Amino acid sequence: ETGVTQTPRHLVMGMTNKKSLKCEQHLGHNAMYWYKQSAKKPLELMFVYSLEERVENNSVPSRFSPECPNSSHLFLHLHTLQPEDSALYLCASSQGLSGIQYFGAGTRLSVL
Amino acid sequence: AQTVTQSQPEMSVQEAETVTLSCTYDTSESDYYLFWYKQPPSRQMILVIRQEAYKQQNATENRFSVNFQKAAKSFSLKISDSQLGDAAMYFCAYRSPYGGSQGNLIFGKGTKLSVKP
Numbered sequence: 507e508t509g510v511t512q513t514p515r516h517l518v519m520g521m522t523n524k525k526s527l528k529c530e531q532h533l534g535h536n537a538m539y540w541y542k543q544s545a546k547k548p549l550e551l552m553f554v555y556s557l558e559e560r561v562e563n564n565s566v567p568s569r570f571s572p573e574c575p576n577s578s579h580l581f582l583h584l585h586t587l588q589p590e591d592s593a594l595y596l597c598a599s600s601q602g603l604s605g606i607q608y609f610g611a612g613t614r615l616s617v618l
Numbered sequence: 619a620q621t622v623t624q625s626q627p628e629m630s631v632q633e634a635e636t637v638t639l640s641c642t643y644d645t646s647e648s649d650y651y652l653f654w655y656k657q658p659p660s661r662q663m664i665l666v667i668r669q670e671a672y673k674q675q676n677a678t679e680n681r682f683s684v685n686f687q688k689a690a691k692s693f694s695l696k697i698s699d700s701q702l703g704d705a706a707m708y709f710c711a712y713r714s715p716y717g718g719s720q721g722n723l724i725f726g727k728g729t730k731l732s733v734k735p
Binding site for chain 2: 546547548549551554562594596598604606607608609610611612614
């Protein structure tokens with residue numbers, strides 16, 4: 507247990523569904539991240555939040571919508587996804603943007 | 619832009635033996651951080667070891683050590699006395715010391731390590 511919890515662990519959704527991924531950190535950190543991990547590709551940074559403000563949006567399609575209501579919680583809202591969006595979505599947190607990042611166990615997403 | 623290359627997609631080691639995973643990177647910066655993360659089948663990405671570029675001494679954490687060659691831009695991970703629990707994907711990562719988007723982690727594609735009993 508590293509202090510970063512992601513739910514659900516697995517998610518199967520159709521292309522027309524709307525779902526949300528949740529991340530919660532119990533480490534007292536003030537920065538949170540969403541990464542996408544696809545097979546045989548490096549981890550791709552999607553979004554960065556610092557002090558609840560989005561500081562990075564790495565050219566991510568608008569069908570992915572992040573939300574950070576407070577420094578402990580991060581959501582990724584999904585709608586009208588494509589099959590190529592199937593991947594492992596990892597959340598991480600750190601103390602400051604230069605701190606060591608601690609990761610959750612990810613949500614395995616399958617888009618049918 | 620910085621890049622990280624792990625040239626070994628898969629490696630195998632006998633239990634109790636030593637294995638070295640390779641990582642090279644490209645950067646024009648003189649100061650930066652390098653990391654090795656481990657991702658077992660549970661999918662939790664776990665920090666194994668961290669190296670600051672301005673430190674010449676190689677980082678060590680129990681059975682894990684690195685060989686940091688700054689001039690060659692090489693950062694290999696050595697696992698001694700390999701254990702079955704070491705089986706995982708290992709990712710090398712680079713980070714600039716600056717804040718904001720420049721301080722984002724840049725990952726390699728990973729090396730899958732198998733440990734044979």
